[in-house]
Amino acid sequence: MDQFVIKGGNTLAGNIVISGAKNSALPLLAASLLAEGVVRLSNIPYLRDITTMIHLLTDMGVKVEIDESMIIELDNQRIANFSALYQLVKTMRASILVLGPLLARFGQAHVSLPGGCAIGARPVNIHLQGLQQLGASINVESGYIEAKAKRLRACRIVMEVVTVTGTENLMMAACLAQGTTLLENAACEPEVIDLANFLNKMGAKIQGAGTHIIEIEGVENLFATDYSVMPDRIETGTYLVAATMTGGQIQIQHTQPKALDAVLQKLKQAGATIDSGEDWISLDMQGQRPKAIDIVTAPYPAFPTDMQAQFAALNCIADGVATINETIFENRFMHMLELERLGADITINNHIAVIRGVNRLMGAPVMATDLRASAGLVLAGLVAEGETVIDRIYHIDRGYERIEDKLQQVGAEIYRKAS
């Protein structure tokens, strides 16, 4: 298993170009199942989760061609099986995103239940209830979701909790349903909008994506198209926090500042000077130590849970005391215990962590437990004195494209070591 070795203490300065968004590319790849013909997706990030999704699709009979710049062509004219097997689904929960498209287009799906997760229970009941309301028959047997339907029938679905992939699954399914579906209490995340734009380009009739009520007028079929994945807002935020923690100065290119309002606001409160244009952000800390920043995670447009671990790392070395309240996932504090190994002062009470900023962290061996937790540990390693060795970095390879290369470009000392 590979490790990262980080020698902390460098002030970051320079440019970073952002990759396509993992959490948009995954639903887009799944949505390609809905189209008749060859779909062409660009700005796909080179990540382990993307490889897993491609593996799932090829297992079904989708012919996939990838060129050296990660432009992917998906030809789904010979789909022979409608299964997503446990061996793959257990490695990536977003596999559940094939359920809606398979059911809507082919009338059947056999998809493994995702099972447990390191950050919380993460059930898929809202996905299943919504599909049942659209007329599907659903049985869960031997760990698999067996879903069947003739043509799905539109209806009004009020989702009990705001769920990102739940909204995406139901929106994809409703595209081919008979009649007009209303999805209420829908997730407003930018990735939901990106998916709706892609589906509309394939001939779907979706309105209201990005608000809590999405209206989907069902069509008979969708056609293949080209589409470029939006930039990754969490990758963007992670590098901005890295620069803030090291007192540095950074320009982020090929990003979408509009999707990062809550994060940018917090970084300004931490003391950063931020400027932005259509697709770039610049941040300057002028060598200052960041101020402590309170965080409450909540669905978009509020502060994203996927940035919580990174801000936890920032607060460890900030001036002052901060409270982090994680309201989305019940077990997303595993990084706090690892941060303590670096010398952080953290008190946890259920889903609230109180972090007292210390003057310095000291390098130590630590272990990555999930994707964003690992990002938090990398950031802490960048400011810790001495050497930090992060184990199990396969977690970070799921969602950050060449993180060590991008950080090296702005002056960090971080190396990958095969162990």
Ligand code: EPU
């Ligand atoms: N929930 C239910 N029932 C459901 C679905 C969700 O109770 O049927 C609950 C979850 O347990 C959680 C809350 O609803 O407490 C929100 O979960 P959500 O369904 O929105 O999460 P998700 O769709 O599984 C996506 C991202 C996550 C991100 C969350 C929250 C993708 C592929 N994944 O997950 O990304 O943390 O939304 O924003 O889009 C990551 O990239 O590291 C990551 C975990």
